[in-house]
Amino acid sequence: MRGTTVLPGTPCQTPRAGELPMHRLEVPVPNALPFSIGTFDSIGPLAQADFPHRHTFHEIVYVTGGTGVHVVDLARWELSPPHLCVIAPGQVHHWDTRDLEGFVILFTEDFLIDHPGDRELLRRLSERPWLTLDAADHASLHGLVRELDHEYRARAEGVESVLRSLLHVLIVRAARLPETPSAPPPARTGAVAEEFARLAGRPDVDLWSVRAYAERIGVTPGYLTEAVKAATGRTPSELVRESRAAEAKRLLARTDLTVRQIAGRVGFADPAYFCRFFRRETGVSPGDFRRSGDVRRGVVGDAVHSYDRPRDSPRPTAQVHRPRRPASIGSL
Numbered sequence: 053m054r055g056t057t058v059l060p061g062t063p064c065q066t067p068r069a070g071e072l073p074m075h076r077l078e079v080p081v082p083n084a085l086p087f088s089i090g091t092f093d094s095i096g097p098l099a100q101a102d103f104p105h106r107h108t109f110h111e112i113v114y115v116t117g118g119t120g121v122h123v124v125d126l127a128r129w130e131l132s133p134p135h136l137c138v139i140a141p142g143q144v145h146h147w148d149t150r151d152l153e154g155f156v157i158l159f160t161e162d163f164l165i166d167h168p169g170d171r172e173l174l175r176r177l178s179e180r181p182w183l184t185l186d187a188a189d190h191a192s193l194h195g196l197v198r199e200l201d202h203e204y205r206a207r208a209e210g211v212e213s214v215l216r217s218l219l220h221v222l223i224v225r226a227a228r229l230p231e232t233p234s235a236p237p238p239a240r241t242g243a244v245a246e247e248f249a250r251l252a253g254r255p256d257v258d259l260w261s262v263r264a265y266a267e268r269i270g271v272t273p274g275y276l277t278e279a280v281k282a283a284t285g286r287t288p289s290e291l292v293r294e295s296r297a298a299e300a301k302r303l304l305a306r307t308d309l310t311v312r313q314i315a316g317r318v319g320f321a322d323p324a325y326f327c328r329f330f331r332r333e334t335g336v337s338p339g340d341f342r343r344s345g346d347v348r349r350g351v352v353g354d355a356v357h358s359y360d361r362p363r364d365s366p367r368p369t370a371q372v373h374r375p376r377r378p379a380s381i382g383s384l
Contacts, residue, residue, distance in 0.1 A: 072144060072270060073105040077158055086160040087215055089197075089204045092152050099156045100147045104270065110174055112157040112222070113137040114197050120149030122182065125270060126243040129182035134190045136226055140178035144270030155197050159219065166213075167220040173227040183229050196222045244271055245283035252295045260296055260319030262288045297333040300326075304342045311338045 075098060077086060086109070092099045104123070113122075115135040121128045122137065124145045129137075131149060139145055141161075164170045185193065200218045203211060247269050251259060259265050265288060266276040280288040296318045303314045315326035330338050 072268070073103070075105055075107045075109075077107075077109045077160060085163070085212055085215075087163050087204070087219075088158045089155060089201050091155060095156045095158070100149065100152050102147055104144050104146045106142055106144055106270070107139065107158075108141055109158055109160045110141060111139040112226075113139065113154065114157070114194065115152070115154040116194070117153030118149050118151045120147070120152075122147055122149070124181045126247060128243075132184060134185045134194065136183045136185060136193060136229070137181050138174055138177035138226070139181060140175060143178060143181075155201060157197070157200065157219070157222075163216065163219070166216045167223075170220055170223045173223050177223075177226055180231065183226075185229070189229060193222065193225060196225070242279075242283060244269060244276060244279040248276060248280055248288060248291075252291055258319070260292065262292060265292070293329075293333060297330065300330055300338065301334070301341065304338055314338070 077088065088095070090099075098105075113136070115122075115131060115133045115137065117133055118131050120131055122131065122145065123129070124137070124139065125143055129135075131152075133154070161171065196218060200215065200222065203214050203218065248265055251265060251268060259268060262273050262276060266273040269276065271279070276288055280286070280291065284291070300314055300318050303309055303317060307314075309317070311327065312323045315321075315323045318326070320326035320329065327338055330336075330341070334341060336344070
């Protein structure tokens with residue numbers, strides 16, 4: 053599929069504001085087989101990236117050792133190997149682990165051409181992404197993964213058809229695994245609502261629409277609306293408006309920026325539209341608010357707070373990690 057693979061050394065592009073890094077599969081030459089398998093170490097650092105990101109390709113992870121957690125769509129899964137994990141294109145994930153061991157299998161939609169039904173099986177597996185294997189399942193699936201790895205490295209005649217067949221068997225057998233995951237599913241909606249609250253309470257994060265927040269968190273706008281409404285009884289659009297108004301109040305009260313400059317700071321290209329928005333939300337114009345004597349004596353606080361932390365407790369800040377170029381994964 054066009055745009056899902058890149059050649060080695062393809063420069064990384066900086067994601068646009070509010071977007072997560074999007075990794076593409078590296079292939080050695082144009083039109084090469086859109087498939088790769090290796091250990092976490094041989095694939096490269098991005099195989100165990102500790103920052104949230106997406107892929108343009110499918111990833112099957114077979115974990116045989118290590119400690120820590122794997123975060124998929126904000127749900128945190130504890131490591132207690134062996135595990136099988138399927139990550140679909142577009143899903144957000146990252147690792148917070150030590151001594152991670154196992155195999156990573158990477159392939160694009162194009163590689164499933166002989167078995168199109170596998171796309172639906174992979175979609176279902178990605179909805180229960182963290183499976184703990186018993187001894188019998190581990191022996192069977194681990195053997196398949198090692199055979200895939202051997203076939204890929206041997207590059208004997210007919211390698212492509214053998215790899216497609218072995219991958220098909222792996223996907224079908226994985227889909228047969230019990231529905232019950234390794235642990236009770238985390239409260240994903242609560243995690244999504246909490247992440248929304250954390251971002252909305254940070255004026256340094258340049259997000260001023262529900263769609264922008266959803267893209268940053270890694271969910272759809274509809275899912276974000278459901279999660280936030282379930283946690284607060286209010287829609288994210290209401291809370292985003294409050295957050296914008298609160299930041300505008302803070303800038304009017306604590307800086308000498310012009311109304312035009314403040315409008316730009318809170319995401320309005322048109323100062324007149326900002327003034328109408330501000331009056332609708334506060335009942336006064338930006339100029340009247342700035343001239344009010346009550347403003348200088350008051351403290352303008354955050355409009356949105358954690359749903360389960362005390363109001364005055366500090367919010368965590370996310371550490372940003374700079375990825376290095378891997379052996380088999382490229383990034384946009």
